[in-house]
Amino acid sequence: MQYIKNRMLDRELKKGSAELLILSLLEDQPRHGYDLSKLIEARSGGILKFRVASLYPLLYRLEKRGWILGRWIEKAGQRRRRYYRLTPVGANVLASQRHTWREFVLAISRVTGVEHA
Amino acid sequence: MPEWPDDVAEELRQHLDDQYRDLRAAGASHDDALRAMADDVNAVRSRRSGLRPELIAADVRYAFRTLRRNPGFAIVVLLTLALGIGANAAIFSVVNGVLLRPLPYRDADRLVVIWGDLRRPGVNQIPASAGEYLDYRDRSHAFEQVAAYDTVGFNLTGGGEPERVEGAVVTTTFFALLGASAQVGRTFAAAEDQPGRDDVVVLSHSLWMRRFSANPAIVGQTIPVDGRPTQVVGVMPAAFQFPDRSIEIWKPFLLDAEALSDNNRGSHGYTALARLKAGISRQQAQADLTAVTATFKADHPGNYRNGFGATLRPLQEEIVGDTGRPLMVLLGAVAVVLLIACANVANLLLARAASRRKEIALRTALGASRGRLVRQLMTESVLVSAIGGLIGLGLAAWAVDLLIASAPDSIPRIQEVGVDVRVAGFTALVSLATGLVFGLAPALRASRAPLNDALKEGGRAGGGGVHGSTGRALVVSEVALSLVLLIAAGLLIHSFTRLQDVAPGFDSSRLLTFRLSLPESRYTTFQKGQWFFDEFFTGLRRTPGVRSVAAINALPFSGLGGSRSFHIEGREEKRPEDQTEEQLRIVTDGYFAAMGIPIVAGREFTERDALNQPRVAVVNDAMAKKHWPHESPIGKRVSFSTNEPVWYEVVGIAGNIKHRALENADRPELYVPYRQPLFAGWTVRPMYVVARTSADPASTAAIVRHEVARVDRDQPISDVRTMDERIGRSLSNRRFSTVLLALFAGLALTLAAVGIYGIVAYSVTERTHEIGVRVALGAQRRDVMAMVVGQGMTMTIVGTAIGVAASAALARLMSSLLFGVSAVDPATFVGIPLLLIAVALAACYVPARRAMRVDPLQTLRSE
Numbered sequence: 001m002q003y004i005k006n007r008m009l010d011r012e013l014k015k016g017s018a019e020l021l022i023l024s025l026l027e028d029q030p031r032h033g034y035d036l037s038k039l040i041e042a043r044s045g046g047i048l049k050f051r052v053a054s055l056y057p058l059l060y061r062l063e064k065r066g067w068i069l070g071r072w073i074e075k076a077g078q079r080r081r082r083y084y085r086l087t088p089v090g091a092n093v094l095a096s097q098r099h100t101w102r103e104f105v106l107a108i109s110r111v112t113g114v115e116h117a
Numbered sequence: 118m119p120e121w122p123d124d125v126a127e128e129l130r131q132h133l134d135d136q137y138r139d140l141r142a143a144g145a146s147h148d149d150a151l152r153a154m155a156d157d158v159n160a161v162r163s164r165r166s167g168l169r170p171e172l173i174a175a176d177v178r179y180a181f182r183t184l185r186r187n188p189g190f191a192i193v194v195l196l197t198l199a200l201g202i203g204a205n206a207a208i209f210s211v212v213n214g215v216l217l218r219p220l221p222y223r224d225a226d227r228l229v230v231i232w233g234d235l236r237r238p239g240v241n242q243i244p245a246s247a248g249e250y251l252d253y254r255d256r257s258h259a260f261e262q263v264a265a266y267d268t269v270g271f272n273l274t275g276g277g278e279p280e281r282v283e284g285a286v287v288t289t290t291f292f293a294l295l296g297a298s299a300q301v302g303r304t305f306a307a308a309e310d311q312p313g314r315d316d317v318v319v320l321s322h323s324l325w326m327r328r329f330s331a332n333p334a335i336v337g338q339t340i341p342v343d344g345r346p347t348q349v350v351g352v353m354p355a356a357f358q359f360p361d362r363s364i365e366i367w368k369p370f371l372l373d374a375e376a377l378s379d380n381n382r383g384s385h386g387y388t389a390l391a392r393l394k395a396g397i398s399r400q401q402a403q404a405d406l407t408a409v410t411a412t413f414k415a416d417h418p419g420n421y422r423n424g425f426g427a428t429l430r431p432l433q434e435e436i437v438g439d440t441g442r443p444l445m446v447l448l449g450a451v452a453v454v455l456l457i458a459c460a461n462v463a464n465l466l467l468a469r470a471a472s473r474r475k476e477i478a479l480r481t482a483l484g485a486s487r488g489r490l491v492r493q494l495m496t497e498s499v500l501v502s503a504i505g506g507l508i509g510l511g512l513a514a515w516a517v518d519l520l521i522a523s524a525p526d527s528i529p530r531i532q533e534v535g536v537d538v539r540v541a542g543f544t545a546l547v548s549l550a551t552g553l554v555f556g557l558a559p560a561l562r563a564s565r566a567p568l569n570d571a572l573k574e575g576g577r578a579g580g581g582g583v584h585g586s587t588g589r590a591l592v593v594s595e596v597a598l599s600l601v602l603l604i605a606a607g608l609l610i611h612s613f614t615r616l617q618d619v620a621p622g623f624d625s626s627r628l629l630t631f632r633l634s635l636p637e638s639r640y641t642t643f644q645k646g647q648w649f650f651d652e653f654f655t656g657l658r659r660t661p662g663v664r665s666v667a668a669i670n671a672l673p674f675s676g677l678g679g680s681r682s683f684h685i686e687g688r689e690e691k692r693p694e695d696q697t698e699e700q701l702r703i704v705t706d707g708y709f710a711a712m713g714i715p716i717v718a719g720r721e722f723t724e725r726d727a728l729n730q731p732r733v734a735v736v737n738d739a740m741a742k743k744h745w746p747h748e749s750p751i752g753k754r755v756s757f758s759t760n761e762p763v764w765y766e767v768v769g770i771a772g773n774i775k776h777r778a779l780e781n782a783d784r785p786e787l788y789v790p791y792r793q794p795l796f797a798g799w800t801v802r803p804m805y806v807v808a809r810t811s812a813d814p815a816s817t818a819a820i821v822r823h824e825v826a827r828v829d830r831d832q833p834i835s836d837v838r839t840m841d842e843r844i845g846r847s848l849s850n851r852r853f854s855t856v857l858l859a860l861f862a863g864l865a866l867t868l869a870a871v872g873i874y875g876i877v878a879y880s881v882t883e884r885t886h887e888i889g890v891r892v893a894l895g896a897q898r899r900d901v902m903a904m905v906v907g908q909g910m911t912m913t914i915v916g917t918a919i920g921v922a923a924s925a926a927l928a929r930l931m932s933s934l935l936f937g938v939s940a941v942d943p944a945t946f947v948g949i950p951l952l953l954i955a956v957a958l959a960a961c962y963v964p965a966r967r968a969m970r971v972d973p974l975q976t977l978r979s980e
Binding site: 032033034037038052056060072079081082 | 124125127128129131132133135136139
């Protein structure tokens with residue numbers, strides 16, 4: 001069961017829901033990679049978990065598309081880190097993906113009979 | 118976008134660090150934390166391995182991209198490999214064409230030469246006589262076919278300039294034995310070895326093209342050969358040559374009663390060839406042959422006093438002769454060059470692997486297994502060596518043309534050398550092996566680098582120690598290998614100069630030489646021949662520019678020779694060993710003066726030593742010392758006939774001369790005058806004329822032709838060369854292999870110097886920081902210099918010591934190729950290492966200067 005769940009999640013992530021997760025988390029403030037992976041794991045209650053091998057390639061892909069922008073930022077007393085923030089293009093994509101996602105979840109709920117809270 | 122791979126590595130490193138710190142903060146032990154992280158990585162990795170075609174294709178694409186990203190590296194590596202592989206392919210082409218490729222005759226592996234053995238000391242490889250040939254042919258059971266031939270020259274006249282053409286008389290079985298048939302017309306019919314039917318010839322393709330304009334109608338026509346009307350019955354295809362391409366005309370070997378008489382049983386003038394029956398081994402054939410020859414003594418008691426035996430030798434071995442050894446030395450030399458090239462490339466790869474460690478660590482982090490990484494890196498190596506091999510094959514094709522053009526024609530089968538399927542296959546194999554050899558160590562090492570260390574290791578590429586020890590070992594072996602080659606080349610060059618300094622025993626300057634063969638059909642008596650030479654020489658002596666002229670039957674450095682048995686008056690022959698046989702020369706009067714051979718005692722021949730005068734002889738110094746060790750030979754008499762002695766009185770002692778090669782020991786020689794023939798039936802023989810000129814001898818050739826034509830307008834001259842040219846040609850084989858070996862040794866030295874430079878320069882880059890700190894702490898510039906140069910020179914000295922030891926160990930292999938130089942020649946064994954050390958110093962100096970200029974402030978600031 002756990003195996004199937006992982007497989008499904010992996011597929012979903014690849015399909016694009018992972019992109020939505022990243023973009024959402026960057027909406028409020030710039031974050032670095034490890035921060036992102038921790039947040040995803042914590043907020044999903046440990047169900048969603050990014051591996052190093054998927055997270056960073058995804059970040060670079062998003063950056064290449066111009067949806068997010070990475071910058072090295074040095075803070076006093078810390079070593080420099082690469083922070084990612086949402087670009088205006090990314091914000092538009094996020095809005096559109098979020099909309100699509102809500103409609104999708106709603107549609108699924110209607111079909112499967114699960115009440116929307 | 119993050120810069121690949123530095124930024125990505127830094128980012129990943131931070132991620133892993135953070136993860137580790139959090140895991141530890143949550144109470145995990147160090148090991149648990151590492152394991153948890155490793156699990157994460159492995160989970161991904163397990164899905165990504167396997168040897169799938171698309172992965173290999175991806176590897177190749179990736180390898181191409183990597184090469185394109187670093188064109189400087191790619192060019193250096195490809196050039197190094199192309200030179201190494203190309204040199205191997207070129208020399209292998211020669212080995213293949215000369216030694217390996219079967220002779221161009223049907224089932225050539227079944228062809229053998231039959232050598233006779235008269236069981237007399239020093240005479241064990243003699244050709245066959247006509248009678249022996251018939252016995253081999255008719256009495257043996259192991260041979261499918263037997264043939265015999267002898268090379269002779271023919272004068273072609275009628276229709277154009279008279280021309281001397283090299284040819285052969287062959288038994289009528291000859292062409293069938295070789296499996297060759299004519300392109301136009303036919304070869305010889307069985308009955309054409311009978312008197313009255315033997316005035317037929319077969320032409321070579323080249324002669325047909327040159328003299329008869331490739332006219333097919335020439336077949337059936339009659340042309341004058343040696344003044345006799347002779348019918349052309351066929352033309353051979355262009356590919357046919359035997360025994361080599363210089364032979365352009367074939368005539369049947371006349372097997373008449375005279376040739377087969379018991380008198381002629383001992384006239385061993387024909388090389389006997391045989392084709393083994395299918396399925397018969399050489400040993401079986403040898404046994405069969407021994408049974409045949411065992412009967413010879415009983416059947417012909419007068420001819421085989423000590424009995425007779427015969428041995429078989431494969432034709433291929435016979436043709437290739439002793440060319441094999443120098444070729445194998447050259448093949449060994451290019452293999453060494455390739456090894457050095459491999460070491461260099463491996464070093465470059467190691468250096469690059471060190472700077473690629475983060476990329477590799479990252480790929481590991483992204484899920485590549487170790488096997489996958491090794492495969493990726495090996496794909497790169499093999500791709501590089503494959504491209505290098507392709508370029509090398511191109512270089513080889515070009516180099517082979519150059520080799521053939523510059524090779525002496527004394528190398529057998531050199532014209533058959535070329536790049537064929539076997540050479541291509543050899544090159545492919547060598548390239549693959551090369552790629553594996555230079556790629557494996559760096560790949561294994563690179564893929565073993567621990568992930569976290571590599572990611573954590575900061576901006577400096579670092580890891581000099583890991584690359585360093587392997588790299589230094591590689592450079593040491595490069596130095597040792599190139600020193601072995603350099604010493605070998607040094608010894609050969611030394612031998613060559615020694616050889617050039619050898620005096621031939623006569624004055625070779627301004628000496629024009631050529632061959633003159635009077636046809637027996639026109640010059641039927643000895644007197645007619647004498648008349649020709651008297652007329653010709655008188656005319657030539659009147660010519661301005663010609664100072665003296667004479668003739669000899671076997672000219673030094675013409676490749677001809679000949680010995681004859683004789684006995685000395687008053688000495689009895691009790692045992693077979695007492696029979697004396699020495700080199701015999703027949704010379705016209707004034708020969709010694711014309712050649713500049715000193716007469717040590719007595720006198721030389723004059724025109725007064727005529728047929729009706731007492732017979733005289735001249736011996737050389739070696740002959741005098743051998744046969745008259747305690748007395749003067751002058752006044753002593755020798756005879757060449759066994760029944761009625763005809764005495765020749767020794768009237769002079771001439772200086773020794775080199776006859777075949779400068780490296781040969783002085784041989785005893787006996788000279789008799791042309792005017793006093795050895796026996797009554799003596800007719801004209803082919804002679805070599807020597808003319809001492811006051812100007813450039815080559816320019817006198819036209820005058821000589823004119824003078825010959827004045828006496829006999831149908832008489833050609835051939836083999837026109839200056840004596841210096843002949844001596845040069847006798848050295849050409851040796852010059853060829855010496856020059857090639859020197860070339861390869863130079864290439865090896867260059868590669869080794871590049872190798873030393875590369876590793877020293879790399880270590881300077883690696884140690885910039887350390888050097889900066891040292892300078893900041895007060896180290897002097899010259900200390901830095903000494904440190905860097907010292908590092909390079911340590912490797913050089915160790916390599917040199919190993920190389921000298923290896924050369925001394927290999928000395929025995931070399932000694933047979935040397936002349937006048939010991940295989941452990943002290944001058945070479947000291948001088949060559951010094952040369953190598955000087956080159957290595959220069960190679961270290963460049964990076965050392967850069968190290969001296971390291972600015973401590975800048976290095977420290979960048980930290």
